[in-house]
Amino acid sequence: MPLHAHKEALLVLEDGRSFRGESFGAEGETFGEAVFSTGMTGYQETLTDPSYHQQVVIMTAPHVGNTGVNDDDPESKKIWVAGYVVRDPARVSSSWRAERSLDDELRAQSVVGISGIDTRALTRHLRERGAMRVGISTVETDPEVLLKKVLASAEMSGANLSDAVSTQETYVVPAVSTGSTTEGPRFRVAALDLGIKEMTPQRMAERGVEVHVLPATATLEDVLAVNPDGLFYSNGPGDPAATTAQVELLRSALAEGIPYFGICFGNQLFGRALGFGTYKLKYGHRGINQPVMDLTTRKVEVTAHNHGFAVDAPVGEETKTEFGIATVSHVNLNDDCVEGLELKDAETGKLKGFSVQYHPEAAAGPHDAAYLFDRFISLMAKEV
Numbered sequence: 001m002p003l004h005a006h007k008e009a010l011l012v013l014e015d016g017r018s019f020r021g022e023s024f025g026a027e028g029e030t031f032g033e034a035v036f037s038t039g040m041t042g043y044q045e046t047l048t049d050p051s052y053h054q055q056v057v058i059m060t061a062p063h064v065g066n067t068g069v070n071d072d073d074p075e076s077k078k079i080w081v082a083g084y085v086v087r088d089p090a091r092v093s094s095s096w097r098a099e100r101s102l103d104d105e106l107r108a109q110s111v112v113g114i115s116g117i118d119t120r121a122l123t124r125h126l127r128e129r130g131a132m133r134v135g136i137s138t139v140e141t142d143p144e145v146l147l148k149k150v151l152a153s154a155e156m157s158g159a160n161l162s163d164a165v166s167t168q169e170t171y172v173v174p175a176v177s178t179g180s181t182t183e184g185p186r187f188r189v190a191a192l193d194l195g196i197k198e199m200t201p202q203r204m205a206e207r208g209v210e211v212h213v214l215p216a217t218a219t220l221e222d223v224l225a226v227n228p229d230g231l232f233y234s235n236g237p238g239d240p241a242a243t244t245a246q247v248e249l250l251r252s253a254l255a256e257g258i259p260y261f262g263i264c265f266g267n268q269l270f271g272r273a274l275g276f277g278t279y280k281l282k283y284g285h286r287g288i289n290q291p292v293m294d295l296t297t298r299k300v301e302v303t304a305h306n307h308g309f310a311v312d313a314p315v316g317e318e319t320k321t322e323f324g325i326a327t328v329s330h331v332n333l334n335d336d337c338v339e340g341l342e343l344k345d346a347e348t349g350k351l352k353g354f355s356v357q358y359h360p361e362a363a364a365g366p367h368d369a370a371y372l373f374d375r376f377i378s379l380m381a382k383e384v
């Protein structure tokens, strides 16, 4: 599966810096927020993560596409990245699982990319100046003209993107059978799809949970109609500060005493529901090698991340909220950013809800944080 003969492509950042390379994937023009991912594996999972909607992903690993594309690894039904930047795409796919080449897949899904540019220089630029808008074009050769279009493109700050990625209809992911014919699912969870990855309901289902995945527009009545043992909020694209309806829904659910677990966007919205603010990180965390400390056990996990925003909450302090006592449960050891929250009943000290900014469901790994799904089970079982 050799690469197609490619024409020239141009990448222009919002601050005017430009790179010339070759077209990779589809030809055309695309715009989004330029972000870099440090993952060396799992490019299919990255491409199909709905949280990357409206983001142009730059891979810091220089050689991407080696194992081609298969139909088993995607985290959703399509590629969500707005554009893809790879230093040196693999010319040959080599894996018994490969069904197509990455180049062909990007073309088939009309995803515009660029290769052959100095991705290290581009990454260092973003690390110094911060995430910013970018344009990639195979039709425009004048950087000045492309820059004007970049400056007119949508910004990530203030973006509400949940409806664009969420399911329209509720669907059920059944609990994986335990082998016993009499045993039904252990728990039922209402999961709000803000851009959910397929691995998430899967990780719950294999622990005996029946997952009802609800649209982002679901109301409290929709949640209660599931008669859930727990409420879950997924990862997803956009600015948490621009999301109101889902924060209100979560506050109503907490008032009803429904146990809560949130991942990534679900951590940010939990923070907002508890009264904390959120802010945009300079360049965010994206990759599969971020060190996070669980402040209760002092254990460090190596974790998968994809976030550009974070919760502004005090570390090492208890915050009184109308729902109970909130604390920061996890921090990132690279930049001390809040990576998890916990809510306990003010009188009994029992856990009422928790969330993490990173990805316990991570495919292709690491799996250090998978214990958090067991913790959700314990919470629903009222063991913690």
Ligand SMILES: NC(=O)CC[C@H](N)C(=O)O
Pocket (backbone or CB within 6 Å): 051, 234, 235, 236, 237, 238, 239, 240, 263, 264, 265, 266, 306, 307, 308, 309, 310
């Ligand atoms: N993966 C996610 O859920 C991302 C959350 C949010 N959109 C952010 O960039 O921080």
